[in-house]
Every structure is written in C-alpha cells, then in structure tokens.
Amino acid sequence: MVGYMFSLFHPEKVSAIVSLGVAFRPPGSRTSQVLPEGYYIQRWQETGRAEADFGRFDIKTVVKNIYILFARSEIPIAGENQEIMDLVEPSTPLPSWFTEEDLAVYADLYEKSGFQTPLQVPYRILKAKVELPKQAPKDLKVVAPTLLIMGEKDFVFKIPGTEEYIRSGEVKKYVPNLETIYLPEGSHFIHEQFPDQVNQLILNFLDSNKQ
Numbered sequence: 001m002v003g004y005m006f007s008l009f010h011p012e013k014v015s016a017i018v019s020l021g022v023a024f025r026p027p028g029s030r031t032s033q034v035l036p037e038g039y040y041i042q043r044w045q046e047t048g049r050a051e052a053d054f055g056r057f058d059i060k061t062v063v064k065n066i067y068i069l070f071a072r073s074e075i076p077i078a079g080e081n082q083e084i085m086d087l088v089e090p091s092t093p094l095p096s097w098f099t100e101e102d103l104a105v106y107a108d109l110y111e112k113s114g115f116q117t118p119l120q121v122p123y124r125i126l127k128a129k130v131e132l133p134k135q136a137p138k139d140l141k142v143v144a145p146t147l148l149i150m151g152e153k154d155f156v157f158k159i160p161g162t163e164e165y166i167r168s169g170e171v172k173k174y175v176p177n178l179e180t181i182y183l184p185e186g187s188h189f190i191h192e193q194f195p196d197q198v199n200q201l202i203l204n205f206l207d208s209n210k211q
Contacts, residue, residue: 001025001122004175007142016209017146018202020191021154023166024142024175034160038078040069044123053083054115060107061085062115064094067103070188071095073153097193142175147205149198151186179205 004024007014035042044050054062065088069076078084094103150156150166157163165171172178181201183190191198 001126004142007144008140011143014144015211016206017142017144018205019146019148020198021150021156021188023148023150023162023171024146025165026140026174035075036077038080038082038084040076040078040084041123041126043078043084044119045127047124050084050115050119053085056083057085059110060103063106063110064088064103067095067098067189068092070155071098071193072187073155073158075155075158095187095193098189102192140174143177145177145205145209146175146179147202148175148178148180149186149190149201150180150182151188151190151193152182152184153186154188154190156188 001022001024003014003017003019005027007017037043043053057065062085065085068088069084076084076087078087094100148166148171157166166180171180183194183197185193187193
C-alpha cells in the first residue's frame with residue numbers, strides 16, 4: 001500500500017508499480033471491519049500485543065510460525081483466548097520452499113533488527129491518519145502502469161469481497177492501467193515460493209513499460 005499511496009501523492013515520480021498479493025483499495029476502505037477481532041492484522045495493529053505474543057518465543061520460532069501461517073490458504077484468525085502465534089503447532093514443518101537455512105538467515109537478521117519496522121509497515125501505518133490529495137476518494141486513481149501478481153492459494157482471497165473485487169475488474173476503477181497475473185499454486189509469500197518466475201514477470205513488465 002505504501003507504493004500505491006506514494007503514487008497518489010506524487011504521480012509524476014512513479015513510472016510503474018509492482019505489487020505482490022496486495023491490490024489497491026481507496027483510502028477509507030477497511031476490509032478488516034468485516035473480520036473477527038482475532039484477525040492477525042487487527043491484532044498486530046494493537047500497540048504491544050504482537051510484541052507480547054512474539055516475546056513468548058525465540059526469534060527463530062516467531063519467523064518459522066509466520067512463514068507457516070502465511071503459506072496456508074486460511075486467514076490467520078486467533079480465537080478469543082488465543083494469540084496469533086498459538087495458531088501454529090510446534091511440530092508443524094516449514095513450507096517445502098522455505099528451508100532451514102533460509103530460516104536461520106532470517107532469524108539472524110531479526111535478532112539484530114527486531115520486529116518494530118515490519119509491524120509498523122504495513123500493519124500499524126494503516127491506522128495512521130493521512131491528509132489525502134484534494135480529489136474526492138472515489139476519484140483517486142493510481143495512474144502508473146501497475147502489475148499485480150497474486151497466488152491463487154493466497155489467504156487474502158478469503159477476505160470477504162477481495163476475490164470479487166480483483167477478479168471482476170472493479171479494482172481497475174482505481175488502477176486503470178492494471179495487469180493482474182495469477183500463479184495457481186502461489187501463497188501469500190509468492191515471491192519466495194516462486195522467485196525465478198516472479199522475478200521474470202517483474203522484469204518483463206518493467207521492460208515493457210520503459211520510459
């Protein structure tokens with residue numbers, strides 16, 4: 001969403017946009033309002049909640065659990081007496097495309113950086129009040145050529161209204177120069193699941209939109 005919003009404020013500085021698994025929605029639309037309180041984004045937007053949840057485990061386990069959750073086709077939603085990390089059984093294996101070596105590298109990086117930045121962007125920044133351009137929200141458009149790559153098994157499609165919004169072309173009301181490509185076996189982390197294919201799609205798109 002950050003790239004989309006930047007293009008609304010500074011369209012003259014954006015020649016093209018590539019988005020993986022996130023379709024543009026006009027400011028003010030809140031899909032989380034139709035989901036239970038345990039929806040992972042709502043939980044992670046609460047100051048201190050994710051920190052307390054993650055803090056019960058070592059960094060490597062937190063990263064492992066996130067990759068397992070985001071590789072599934074079901075929306076991560078915790079019950080009333082659960083936290084998001086509780087949705088993963090300790091014995092659950094990693095996704096086949098994410099190795100123990102990958103996990104070790106990521107865990108080492110997060111040991112140094114912590115989780116504050118990935119919690120702030122994109123989750124907590126969604127709640128920030130932003131002064132929008134002067135157009136009415138219904139008139140806001142992302143005018144740059146845009147490539148949206150979606151995994152067919154991404155849990156995002158289970159969010160009410162999302163699949164219809166994308167597949168019906170309604171999203172093109174706001175992103176008229178949109179090209180959408182679907183990868184049949186793709187999950188939410190499609191770029192890590194199919195890196196070569198996704199990279200080639202991006203390169204082809206950028207090459208065809210040179211200015």
